Amino acid sequence: MTTTKQSERTTTAEFPRAEVTERDARKVAEAARETGWARPSFAKEVYLGHFRPELITPHPRPEPELAARGEAYLTTLEAFLRTVDGRAIEREALIPDEVVAGLAAIGTFGIKIPTEYGGLGLGNLHYNRALMLIGSVNPALGALISAHQSIGVPEPVKQFGTAEQKAAFLPRCAAGAISAFLLTEPDVGSDPARLHSTATPTDDGDYLLDGVKLWGTNGVVAELLVVMARVPKSEGHRGGITAFIVEADSPGITVERRNAFMGLRGLENAVTRFDQVRVPAANIVGREGQGLKIALTTLNSGRLSIPALCVGASKWSLKIGREWASERVQWGRPVGRHAAVAHKIAFMATATYAQEAIVELAGQLADAGETDIRIEAALAKLYTSERAWEVADELVQIRGGRGYETADSLAARGERAVPVEQVLRDLRINRVFEGSTEIMHLLIAREAVDAHLAVAGDIIDPDVDLAGKARAAGKAGAFYAGWFPQLLVGAGQVPTSFAEYGPLATHMRYIERGSRRLARATFYGMARWQGGLEQQQGFLGRVVDIGAELFAMAAVCARARMQVEDDAAATGRAAVKLADAACRHARLNVERLFDALWTNTDAADYTLAREVLDGKYLWAEAGIIDASEGTGPWISDATPGPTTSEDLSRRMVT
Numbered sequence: 001m002t003t004t005k006q007s008e009r010t011t012t013a014e015f016p017r018a019e020v021t022e023r024d025a026r027k028v029a030e031a032a033r034e035t036g037w038a039r040p041s042f043a044k045e046v047y048l049g050h051f052r053p054e055l056i057t058p059h060p061r062p063e064p065e066l067a068a069r070g071e072a073y074l075t076t077l078e079a080f081l082r083t084v085d086g087r088a089i090e091r092e093a094l095i096p097d098e099v100v101a102g103l104a105a106i107g108t109f110g111i112k113i114p115t116e117y118g119g120l121g122l123g124n125l126h127y128n129r130a131l132m133l134i135g136s137v138n139p140a141l142g143a144l145i146s147a148h149q150s151i152g153v154p155e156p157v158k159q160f161g162t163a164e165q166k167a168a169f170l171p172r173c174a175a176g177a178i179s180a181f182l183l184t185e186p187d188v189g190s191d192p193a194r195l196h197s198t199a200t201p202t203d204d205g206d207y208l209l210d211g212v213k214l215w216g217t218n219g220v221v222a223e224l225l226v227v228m229a230r231v232p233k234s235e236g237h238r239g240g241i242t243a244f245i246v247e248a249d250s251p252g253i254t255v256e257r258r259n260a261f262m263g264l265r266g267l268e269n270a271v272t273r274f275d276q277v278r279v280p281a282a283n284i285v286g287r288e289g290q291g292l293k294i295a296l297t298t299l300n301s302g303r304l305s306i307p308a309l310c311v312g313a314s315k316w317s318l319k320i321g322r323e324w325a326s327e328r329v330q331w332g333r334p335v336g337r338h339a340a341v342a343h344k345i346a347f348m349a350t351a352t353y354a355q356e357a358i359v360e361l362a363g364q365l366a367d368a369g370e371t372d373i374r375i376e377a378a379l380a381k382l383y384t385s386e387r388a389w390e391v392a393d394e395l396v397q398i399r400g401g402r403g404y405e406t407a408d409s410l411a412a413r414g415e416r417a418v419p420v421e422q423v424l425r426d427l428r429i430n431r432v433f434e435g436s437t438e439i440m441h442l443l444i445a446r447e448a449v450d451a452h453l454a455v456a457g458d459i460i461d462p463d464v465d466l467a468g469k470a471r472a473a474g475k476a477g478a479f480y481a482g483w484f485p486q487l488l489v490g491a492g493q494v495p496t497s498f499a500e501y502g503p504l505a506t507h508m509r510y511i512e513r514g515s516r517r518l519a520r521a522t523f524y525g526m527a528r529w530q531g532g533l534e535q536q537q538g539f540l541g542r543v544v545d546i547g548a549e550l551f552a553m554a555a556v557c558a559r560a561r562m563q564v565e566d567d568a569a570a571t572g573r574a575a576v577k578l579a580d581a582a583c584r585h586a587r588l589n590v591e592r593l594f595d596a597l598w599t600n601t602d603a604a605d606y607t608l609a610r611e612v613l614d615g616k617y618l619w620a621e622a623g624i625i626d627a628s629e630g631t632g633p634w635i636s637d638a639t640p641g642p643t644t645s646e647d648l649s650r651r652m653v654t
Contacts (some may be wrong), residue, residue, distance in 0.1 A: 034297065034374065042365075042554070043375035047448035047547050049487045049519025051512040053498070055371055056554060059562035060364035062125055070126030076106050077130055086138035087407055090422055093265040095141055097653045100176065108134075108145060110174025113154050117170035124304055124363035131305055132312030139426040140266030142309045144178070147217035150302035151295075151434070152179030153224045153245060160243075160286045160294050169224065169245060178652060180218035180248075182272060183228045183295060185211065186638040190439045192228075192241060192292055196638065197274065199229040199244060201237055207284075209246065209277040212256075212638035219270025220258050221652050222248045227274070228291045240289025244279050248649065252277035255649035263425035273643045299434065300374045304366065306430050307359045307380040310388035313427055314352040317388075317395040320418055321348055324399055335398070344394045350582040351391050355384045357555040357579075375447050376551070382440040383548045385430040392424045438541075445540035448547065449533070452526055455479040484523065487516040502564075503576055504557045507583040511550050511557075514590055518546050521597055538602040542593045549586045549593070556582045 037044070042055040062070065084099050103109065111127045113119025127149070135142030149155065154173045157165050173179055188194045197211025209229055213219070225246040233239030246253070257271035286294050325336025325345055335341045362376045396403035399420050402410065407419035431437050455476045464472070491497040492512030498505040522543055529536050560579035564572035611617065 034293070037372055039370065039372040041372040041375055043379055043547065043551050044372070044447065044450075046511075046515045046550055046554075047375075047518065047522065047543075048451055049483075049516040051490070051492070051515040053508065053554065053558070056361060056365070056558050057561065058565075059361065059558045060368045061562075062123060062364070062367065066123065069120070070122050070129075073107065073111075073120060073122065074126060074129055074133065077108065078133055080106055081133055081137045084137050084141070086141070087417065087419065089138045089140060089266040090419070091408065093260070095138075095144060095266045095268070095652075099141070100144075100178075100652045103145070104176030107174070109148060109176045109178070110154070110170075112149060113158065113170050113174045117166060118174040119154075119170065120174075123367035125360065125367060128304055128308035128311075128359055128363050131308040132315065135309040135312040136316050138266060139309060139313070139423075140264045142312070143217060143264055143267055146305035146309065147181065148173070148179050150305040151181040151226075151298060152218065152222075153226055154179065155298045155302055156226060156243060156285050156294050157245070159298060160290075164282065165245065165285070173224065177223040178218050178221050179224040179226065180216045180222035180270075181226045181295075182213040182216045182219065184213065184215045186214050186636050190435065195228065195230050195241055196640075197227070197229040198640070199231050199242060199279065201231065201234065202278075205281050207231070207244070207279045207281065209244065209252075209274040209279055210640040211274050212640070213270075213272045213274070214638075215259065216270045216272050218268055219272050220255055220268035220649055222268075223651065224248060225272075226285070228295065229274075231288050238288050241291040242288045243285040243291040243294050245283040245285060246277065246279055250277050250279070253649075254643040254645060254647045256643060256645040256647075258648050261429065263422070263428060270648070273645075275640065275642050300366070300377050303377040303381045303434055304359060304363050306433055307355065307362075307384035310384035310427070310430055311352070311355045311359050313423055314348070314355055314384075314388045314391045317391045317420075317423060318348045318352045320420065321345055321395050321398050324418075341398055344398055346581065347585070348391050348394055349578065350585050351387045353578045354552045354556050354582045354586070355387055357559040357582075358383055358552055361555045361558060375444060378435075378440055378444050378447075379544075379548045379551050381434065382437060382444065382544070383552060385427075385433075386437060389424075389427050389431060392420075392427050395420055396424055438537075441541040441544045442537065444544045444547070448543060449522060449526070452522070480523075484520075487520050487523075490516055492516070501557055501561055504560060504579055504583070507553055507580070507587075508557055510583075510587060511553050514546070514550050517594070518543065518550070521594070525597075536602070538600060538605075539597060542597050546590055546593045549590045553583045553586045 040052070040055055042052060045052045045055070061067070080102055083102075089095055089099075107120045108130065110117075110119030111122050111130055112124070113121070115121035131142050131146060134145055152173075153169055157169050157173075161169070183192070183195075185194075185196055188196065197209070197213065199207040199209050201207055207229075209227065211229060213227070216222075216225075219225070225248050227244045227246050228241055229244060231237055231239045231242045252275045254273045254275070255270045256273050259267075259269040259271065261267065261269070285291075322336070322345065325341055326334050328335045330338070336345055358380045362373055362380045365371050365373050365376060399418070402415070402418070403420040406421060407417035411417035435443060455472075490512050492509040492514075494509075497512070498508035501508050525536065525539055525543070526533055529539075533540070556579040560572075560575040563575035566572070
């Protein structure tokens, strides 16, 4: 591909949308992975059968000066948020400019940006606590801050930007210049190998951006964009998916749609078209072809923002559930005193505590920087998004008809305006945002079996010749001869182990035994399915979920121990009791998942699903009317070219 002169127009024909095979997609994903493990990972070791609590205990804490500044900021933030009308945002589907300006004035857009660039210079701990507060007022407001700071311009520039980029963009972001991250396209989700947007080099060293991006959170109001686009390989250009910082008011950018969703009604989410948008080479983050790696690395800590919002929603749900279950009387006593509701309250309390323990631990591990938290962050996102949804669903059930009624409707007839149905709607997207639950299972599973693939991958790789397979077999034999015997015995079988955890020691021993048991099960799965293991997504999903439960148990034990050290009186004792209950719930889940590894309906379900997809059960769909038929294609057209739509972008006054 030759470079394009500024006066020439890139045509769609120059960039044919070639079919991407499964192998092609896998290669792109593998190339973007961080393959090295320069620092230890607690969660990675759990999946390998090595329980190493010393990596998470003593529970990491912020430096006293940082903690003092963080708490002072949270006090200021809370005072401001009490002036914000979250119901008005929901009602109008719009975040007022004055709210954004107020948040900018107290530094909210630069919580994690270093002080030398005008930010607050705080860590993940206080950033996550800020998101809990913000999200409890209105989740769309939390999404605005999260999308800006976790995956927007600040984080990738802070980690990968040049000194010039940091000086140019970080002060703007800290002052309130809203940013957005644009990767997804109408036909491209979690499979970046299909990415169609292009950035064509010009003779004068710039790039011309063409393409359509979907679901860009903050895209309607953003001032700065991080855009992922494919640079064609040519002389002097290595090519590949590349990250660009783009001024949102550049000629050729059109916000064609402001998308609307079942929840997060104030979300400024866009369909954005790029038509011959000129971007200087100085605005590349990292280098050509490094875009996906930058995105994935950014998400290692950025993924903690959704868990923080989930924790905030769960805490709010627990509070409302407790108050309502104590107030509402049926059959002579409060509904919370009836066992059916009491079980739900207990679940909400333990699930909320476990979520917070995971988020606090992962956040402080990220701040400490002594361990690799890529798996921990992914587990936090997976675990909290699922649990928070369950907590909110239970709250709807406890509230009954009032849980289904809107806050405005409740207020109109003289009752407390409790937006339970809104919380449920707003939470649902978290099981999809930044990697769906299914994608997170696959991502974590890939990391969990990384050590196995490193020593035995060539045995099952169809591209490796017989000599290579023989060498791999010898290497694998040596590895497993030393590794597998270690999985048979361990500290979890010694009754006096982990005595420093007091009443929680029994759970720590269970985690150690469960870790070895999980590693053995993974090995058995590899031996059984070999190269077909990656297709056993039910098995791999359960392996991941077992590890998530063990991680949650370790997090609650570590947090409760810290709380005992901080306050041996009421709070410490209560924390131990809550941690014990959370671990008991988790152990039941672990045992159920272990049983389901080998006793399940996976094969039959897969066969049935193929038959359904082949149309063999169309009769089961008879008797309904599908009003969506004829309203449009399943996937909208994203052909590059000039827009035919009005530009809906707008700037918030900050």
